[in-house]
Amino acid sequence: MSDTGSLNLLRFSDPKIKTLHLTWFAFFLTFAVWFAHAPLLSSIQASLSLTDAQIRALLILNVAITIPARIVVGMLVDKYGPRIIYSGLLIISAFLCIGFAFANTYTSLAIFRFLLGFVGAGFVIGIRLVSEWFPAHQVGTAEGIYGGWGNFGSAAAAMLLPTIALMYGGDDGWRYAIASVGVICGLYGLVFYKYARNTPKGSIYFKPKKTGAMEVTSWGDLWLLIGMNIPMYLALGILAWRLSPAGVNLFDESWMYIFLGILVLLFIFQTQQTWRINAEHLREGVPEMQKYSFKQVGILNIAYFATFGSELAVVSMLPLYFLQTFEGLTPVKAGILASGFAFMNLISRPMGGWFSDKFGRRRSMIILIAGLAVGYFLMGLIDSYWWIPLAVLVTMACSFFVQAGEGAVFSMIPLIKRSMTGQIAGMAGAYGNVGAVVYLTVLSFVSYSTFFFVIAASALFGLVAILFLENPKGHITEVLPDGTVHTIDVGHK
Structure with a gap:
């Protein structure tokens, strides 16, 4: 690699380049799994006799858990390292993907779709991993390749999965197509664990002093952090409202208020946790x-x-x-x-x-x-x-x-x-x-x-x-x- 910021992406003997390719492909698979259902929605709808409202509900459920998942996964990757967290996410997502593929009721389909929003947090893991391997003058280019090429997984799924479903044939072709993505994702989780490393040899993986x-x-930053958490809870509240009778009518109004109440309690808990984690060392200076x-x-x-x-x-x-x-x-x-x-x-x-x-x-x-x-x-x-x-x-x-x-x-x-x-x-x-x-x-x-x-x-x-x-x-x-x-x-x- 030169000092100008350019990267030779074909130089696989370079551990940095090998790690970059390992990582963007992991992200690629997470997006392929996350959006594997999208190009096959018409087949899914026909197979399970779903209404248009139920299909719209699936689309909302697909992103509902991603907001908190990215926060939680960010904490986990800082504490345990990208290698084990990315491998675990790929393997868990594989089982969820296969479960969605063979769901026979709308309830099970909706549950698996909701849980699969978790895979959308994979992006966060690679950001930390790539940053460990590339110096400041190259990290932007490397992160851009990771994000851009990995994000293409959703487009690849849209292009390939309808054809794969036709190759399998029959009414269950869509199931086997989605399950195939899950199997590949799980196997790659094992490959990633074997070959990926958190840092270059001899480097230190820095961890936060506290987790949670x-x-x-600074005290000003503490109040800003608490304030920046509010929009995330408001967005989750909007999702609950969109799943209520005012939106796609997945559940009745009473459940919407229950979910909103849970969000309020979670915000209070997170605020207390944030204060507890920070107050002691801020008082000490x-x-x-x-x-x-x-x-x-x-x-x-x-x-x-x-x-x-x-x-x-x-x-x-x-x-x-x-x-x-x-x-x-x-x-x-x-x-x-x-x-x-x-x-x-x-x-x-x-x-x-x-x-x-x-x-x-x-x-x-x-x-x-x-x-x-x-x-x-x-x-x-x-x-x-x-x-x-x-x-x-x-x-x-x-x-x-x-x-x-x-x-x-x-x-x-x-x-x-x-x-x-x-x-x-x-x-x-x-x-x-x-x-x-x-x-x-x-x-x-x-x-x-x-x-x-x-x-x-x-x-x-x-x-x-x-x-x-x-x-x-x-x-x-x-x-x-x-x-x-x-x-x-x-x-x-």
């Missing part, structure tokens, strides 16, 4: 060299809300949007045109990480979020009179800025506090899901054009927040339990 909540280093700014985390959360949140929302509605906007399109053609948004991940996320490595974290993020805002504003102007190729071009240009922005966010997350990279990535990742919930809820009340304008406006809010972001500089410090001080260079660009 994120540690902060945190040495200057161990401090970090939680403001940085909050700003990156907001940026990921606008980037990944909008991507999840737009990918789910774009085929129908094209179909209803332009006369003469078939569902197949509309799906092909819309697929360009997701396909951009292969190059956009790595490019965003590379821009961040090359031109600076804050500067890159300002440019990319500004481009995202302009892109969604232009998408809001699209109507049936537009030339279709021009509409697709605008959509793909917008997609580039969205996904490159995601790459820029995660190029910076590993440079804040190494021992808590999993937790920081988990919180930012959860905010991406919060964004998707909020944007899709907005879409249920407004027109397509207004929906795009709302995303553009929220991106401008994120842009203002990014103006207060500070470029990583110099070193971050980690202190081992025996008092040994280690410094990690984060100052490149």
